[in-house]
Amino acid sequence: MGAVTGVYPVFNNVFKIGADKNSAKTVADMESFSVAIDGNVEEWTPMEQEGWVRRLKTGCGITISLSGKRNIGDIGNDFVAGLAYKTGQDSEAYFEWVMPDGTTIAIENAVINVTAGGGDSTNVEPLEFEVMSNGKPTITTTEDTTTGK
Known part of the structure; x- marks a missing residue:
């Protein structure tokens, strides 16, 4: 799939999951997803601002929720289902989201919570299931791939 411009259907997003990048596969029969970005914002009110609040975003997290059908025999679907009763680092996985514009968000040790x-x-x-960031993800934009940055 090449980079898309203009409006696009949601199914143009691609999600892969696995023990590592090399084993990551798509998850069959997913029907919908949602994204929640959790920013940590520090606020303070210095006197020189005459009562106006200053703010600085000091942290960030992302949770991607996917919903679909259980498909026994699909590698990605079986992998996710197999994490349902895992805890600690055993519930972590590599996760990759490729957006229609070519931007990729890769999370090396994502926490997977089957819900x-x-x-x-x-x-x-x-x-x-929910895919929760666990440290800073690697975000590659189409600008990064065309300019080499």
């Missing part, structure tokens, strides 16, 4: 399964007898089994 849902089950359902009615006539439902298709869901697979829902």
